[in-house]
Amino acid sequence: MLTRLFSHSKPIAFAVLSILFVVAFFVENFISSTVEVNAPLIFRKIGVLIVFLLILFLLNFIVKRNKIHQQHTYAVSSFALLTIAFPEVLRSTEFVLSYFFLLLSFRRILSLKTNTKIKQKIFDSGLLLSISIWFEPFHWLFLFVIYFGVIMYASQNYRHFIIPLVGLAVGFVLHISYFLISKNTWVDLSFYLPEFNGIDSFFDTLKYSVLLVFLLFILIWIIFQLPNIYNRAKLHENESLSVVLFFMLVSIGMLILNNTLLAKDAIYLILPISILIGNYFQLKSTKKWMKETLYIMFIAGVIFSALY
Template sequence: MLTRLFSHSKPIAFAILSILFAIAFVVENFISTTTGFSASIIFSKLGVLAVFLLIVFLLNFMVKRNKIHQHHTFAASSFVLLIIAFPEILRSTEFVFSYFFLLLSFRRILSLKTNTNFKQKLFDSSFLLSISIWFEPFHWLFIAVIYFGVIMYASQNYRHFIIPVVGLAVGFVLRLCYFLIFENKWIGFQDYLPEFTGIDFFFDSFKYGSLLGLLLLILVWIIFQLPVIFNRAKLHQSESLSIVLFFMLISIAVMIFNNSPLAMDAIYLVWPLSILIGNYFQLKSTKKWIKEVFYMIFLAGIVFSALY
């Protein structure tokens, strides 16, 4: 049933996903919480909800515009159903804005394959990344994804390796000016240094440790399907998928080094994993019952998170 619903990209599928996500967001931010609300808080929360929905539509836009997927909503539905299982993400504010700008940066990297306005896209990507770094310092690690795109599409021109540095520098100068003018202090550079504290904190919570285990099982399954996915993909699809995989690799590094709660960091794994799931689901060799089992697992994760 769910496979049939999300096997196309008709408006009804997006409407259902948007309503489902909005309900989960309202429950987590207005019903489950015991704190008081004012008009400003309500409007700010609704603004965060709008950004979350933009992330969902941005995901669908990127995979369609860059022809990573066919016309379906498997990736968008996987993202929504997986992210709802992590309610702390739904309560975030600065974090979701940071990730939104990170995805805007990533979108410009994917568009490098057209070989048009290359320098502008590189600058835009690095500048948008710098805005994301304002909120989450460890996002500077994603500069590696920009250079991965440069190496893949235009490594013959050395100027292309300089432009990302310029874009980051512009964002850094703007950030430094803000601190000096409005807070009268320098940026705390120690916040940008990796701090590896081991992986034990991933399993401090039984709830999120179990959900992480679920995500890792899905990831392992998809990794075993990658040879088939790449064999069936066209050249431009293979290139985009390679960038997505590298983006996932850096995302995992950020999860390990930023020492943030797993309940928040799960989005780093969920977003690129959703794209790979969409590619796996569109394979003719992927049986319908396998897709239904995946969706049942997604729903089971939501129920487990709600009840625990």
């Protein structure tokens, strides 16, 4: 049933996902959490919800526009269900904004494959990444993704390797200018430096330890399917998939080193996994019962997270 619903990209599939996400967001922010409901809180939460929905549509745009997979909503549905299983993500504000700008930067890198407006796209990716760094300093790591994209699509001109730094510099000038104008003070350089944590923090709670094992199981399963995914993909699809895989490697590094909770950082792993799941589900060799089983596992993760 779920396989049939998400096997196309018709409006009904997006409507179901949007309603499900809105309900989960409302429950986590106003029912499960003990908060004093007032007008500023409501408007702030609505703004965060809008950003979440934009992330869903941005993910769909990325995979369709760059032809990473065919016309279906497997990736978006996987992302939505896996994200709902980590309720701390739904309660965040600055974290979600940082991830939104990170995805915009990622989108610009993937669009380099069209071989048009290369310098502008590389500059935009650096600028957007700098904005995401304002909210999450550890996003410095994703500068490697930008350079990997430049190597994949635009390495013929050495100037292309300088442009991301120019975009970053412009973003930091804007940030410093904001501080000078609004707060009459300089930004402390330590603001841009990440704080390292460690893998021990993964296992602080049983709930997120179980969910992490669940994510890793899916990741390992998808890794074993990569040869089939690459063999059936066209050349331009393989290039985009390679960028996605590199994004996932950097995300794993982010997951290990970042000082924030796994409950939030899991989204870094969820997005590339969802894209790869979309590619795996569209293979003719993928049985329907396997798709349904994975969707049942996603829903089981949501139920486990809600009840624990």
